[in-house]
Amino acid sequence: MTGNCGFLHPSLILLVGAALLPLIRDPFRKPYLLLIPILAFLDVVFLNANPGTYGVVQFMGDWTLTFGRVDSLSSVFAFIMALMAIIGTLYGLHVDDPWQHVAAWFYVAGSLGVIYSGDYLVLFLFWEMMAFASTFLIWFNPDKDSLAAGYRYLLVHTFGGVILLLGFVLRYQATGDFSFVQLSEQHTNLSTWLIMAGLMLNAAVPPLHSWLPDAYSKATITGAVFMCAFTTKTAVYTLARAFAGFDILIYLGVFMAIFGIIYALKENDIRRLLGWEIISQVGYMVAGVGIGTALAINGTAAHAFAHILYKGLLFMTAGAVIKATGTSKFTELGGLYKRMPMTMLFLLVGAVSVSGFPFFSGFVSKSMIISAGFEEHLPLVGFALMMVSAGTFLVAGLRLPNLIFFGDFKGKQESYNQAAEPTWNMTMAMATASILCFLFGTFYPMLYAMLPNAGVVYQPYSSYHMAETLQVLACTALVYAFIKDRIGAKANTMLDLDWVYRRGGRGFLWLASKPLQAIDTAWGEAYRVIGLMPLMLVSRFWAWFDWHGIDGVVDGTARGVRGLGQRISCGFQRGQIQYSLFFTITFAALALLAFVWL
Amino acid sequence: MIVNLIEFLRTRPKLLSRCGYGIVAAIVIWSLIVIDRQHVHSLLEKIPGFWSFFTIISALVLLILALAWAKTGIETNEDYYDR
Structure with missing residues (x-):
């Protein structure tokens, strides 16, 4: 990169590292696998300590590309992404296939590139890199459904990319400007909504959300750990950058928070349940972006930060269970506490963090967004998000651990017998994420010091907030004790909007293979x-x-x-x-x- | 250690449920007596034990929504797309 001495883009480290990875052989492979994300992380830490605009290049004459906009908003997101890259790579250290690591690193590089980008062209380049790289994390799963799921994921994201492209090209035509900055809510036009829709697709905002549970439940075990962290939270960053204070996002956010919980209450696949939970949690962040005050944006960044850690942890424990038992269905699990007590402990840490138990990370982040809602005189938003808090504990804190680890094992006896704790590196990665969930929840000033708006004072550990949270948790547990059979394991699934393209696709296929093909054949013969x-x-x-x-x-x-x-x-x-x-x-x-x- | 604790509690469901009720009661009573409700966000929260009622109703509303939504035909067999 020219013009800026001392600027090394962290994505470049990952990309070069990924390109060299297939050439590295044992015994250097594992140290190398850890070294590259650690170098990228150190680079991010160094950049965050020196905010500014770097990597500005002239492109085809009159366009200016900005690769390194390092400010308070991009810093906190880049920090957590780079940290998660280390944890994710550690979790996948036992995977021998180098191409899986290459795809994961390309994916992380895309995310960091989007976060540091200062204009739509660079953003779009890295945006598409993320979409394509993550598709391979699905395709590498040898399951029979994964190939089709990967294609669906790729097509949906290509569609989203095209919408985004349309949006910013239209905007360029009107303003002559590619810079990626806050858009005005007063002067909206078609380009504003197209850009918003393109970004919202990656944040899984309904009605553009169905790809998420579909894809994340079909990815490889390590791939899902990466995917659950990067796509949606990078999109939340872009929304916070361009659409802070847009009222429509408040309502969409609250809707998706409730919608996700409703689906998660009935789901039978571990990773589909967690996928719906992501949609619900990202709902908080989208609502936070919509509220748009300094406290709300801080809350969004803090919640994204906390969410990446605990959701990564939950996907890691889910992966450990799936790897050990060979199934991801609640109807074939249960009673695993004896076989995998450590994994259970880590899952419980993730579960209490997502539920917002005091001293765990969800507690100090989620409440900021809810408080911001009440302070902006949006009591309905505050109450709706509190309702979702109860639902989150119901789904991830009670239903999930209960169906995996307690009760009786419902699958085949041999898969129970073969179930065991995961490899050392997986355990290490889960332990690291667990410790971080606890650290950032208890020593919260560490997290708050990184948040974008420095002047905001917020105190999560007030006695009223403690009492409020403990009442919500205690009464949710009470309700669960009475209703747990109604949301038990059932070999069913819930239809969603992906029905349109999964069943609609068949209609198109019929049209193409029967009438259109017949015409084509006749024409070709003639x-x-x-x-x-x-x-x-x-x-x-x-x-x-x-x-x-x-x-x-x-x-x-x-x-x-x-x-x-x-x-x-x-x-x-x-x-x-x-x-x-x-x-x-x-x-x-x-x-x-x-x-x-x- | 964890396994032993779980085994211990599994064989004594009565003890487990009593502990559970005890903790819930302690939390609710503590919130009723000790907590200062002067600086709350909305008037509703001045009602003693408001969040306990709120949570029970919320959890039930979510449950009913989920069950009702599933009943409309949205819930289907897992092999729906394989057929």
């Missing part, structure tokens, strides 16, 4: 008989003449080229579209990087 056959005869003669006559006479170049082409196509064209996509995207990304940085 063309072949009338047009193609005479043409082929003539050209076959000339090809023969060229190959045997001309090339033979000259120097045999054509034969050489054909041989090379065949060898390349054996390597790169395997007939599986995801590999073709992978090579194409990697090549495009490398070409773009070379163009920008060289």
